[in-house]
Amino acid sequence: MERADFAIEEQEGGGAALALTGPWLIATISDVEPRLASVEQAIARFDLTDVAEIDTVGAWIVARAARRLDAEITGCNDRAERLISEMGEFTTDEAIRPERASVFVRVTEKMGDIVYSGRSGAYGILGFFGALIMSSFSVIRHPHRFAYKALVRQLELVGVSALPIIGLMSFLIGIVIAQQGAVQLSQFGAETLTVNLVGRITLRELGVLMTAIMVAGRSGSAFAAQIGTMKLTEEIDAMRTIGISPMEALVIPRIMAAVFMMPLLGFYASVVAIIGGATISNFAIGIPFLNFLQRIQEVVPITDVWVGLIKAPVFGLIVALAGCYNGMQVAGNSEEVGMRTTMSVVSAIFAVIVIDAFFAVFFTNIGWN
Incomplete structure (x- = not known):
């Protein structure tokens, strides 16, 4: 040429x-x-x-x-x-840059996008929850369609497999609460109130709250990644084609597993945290291990136990809903799986903390304080 x-x-x-x-x-x-x-x-x-x-x-x-x-x-x-x-x-050699709006316009526009996407997300999760309720009624009418084996598998993954990490985390949290609480209370000569502090804060708040955060990071993210990958590889479309409802086969077993296992995991976490507090108190402030546990029964009202047990299934529902919903929203490419997985964990933790604040106000107003 x-x-x-x-x-x-x-x-x-x-x-x-x-x-x-x-x-x-x-x-x-x-x-x-x-x-x-x-x-x-x-x-x-x-x-x-x-x-x-x-x-x-x-x-x-x-x-x-x-x-x-x-x-x-x-x-x-x-x-x-x-x-x-x-x-x-x-042909100019000068750098060509696009016009940039003022900071006020850009910040306002970004806030508007966040609000609009938040509204769209609220509509989406509400519609997803409605579809879940309809699928639940359908399963109740036709029990033979319920995926019992899938439920048992999810109970194992959400609950049994999480026992070691939740137990270790709770034990260490109990140690931290008891040690730091004893240091502060010793300034007033009230080291013995460490028992009250550890017992009430773990059974009422931290036990179930930290468990929900751990389940969100462990199981909620797994729900989003698993369902998102199935959505990306068109397995969910194939299930619909052969007459299997993804809500019944994938979503309901995961949500039921989280709702059923959260009260057990929350109570387990609280007990292990109390054991951790009793262990460090035995060495740090001279309260014998068994005396610490006996004192727990005297100073912790039964309402604190019920508060934790009531909040736990709600937190489990929130975590599972966030994971399954974000997994079902995956579309386009593999990057979407990672983004939706992250969104499921962040949104679940945020929602759990917000709901926990509402629970705190509610139980205080009804006299469970």
């Missing part, structure tokens, strides 16, 4: 002209463009008389070089003249 080229010709009366030859196309100018950019000699005009063909890229290079050397362009055919005139405004 003929290549683009140029030559510098001296003109009568002084000055020089740059005579361009050959086709100035994107496929032919790779060699000539660096040479043209290195020309520093004073050039009066660019002569395009012998240019066989020219395209947009060639016109842009010629126009840019002519602008840099302050030279006139002559000998253009109709096509070359039209392209070079169009390229003239794009």
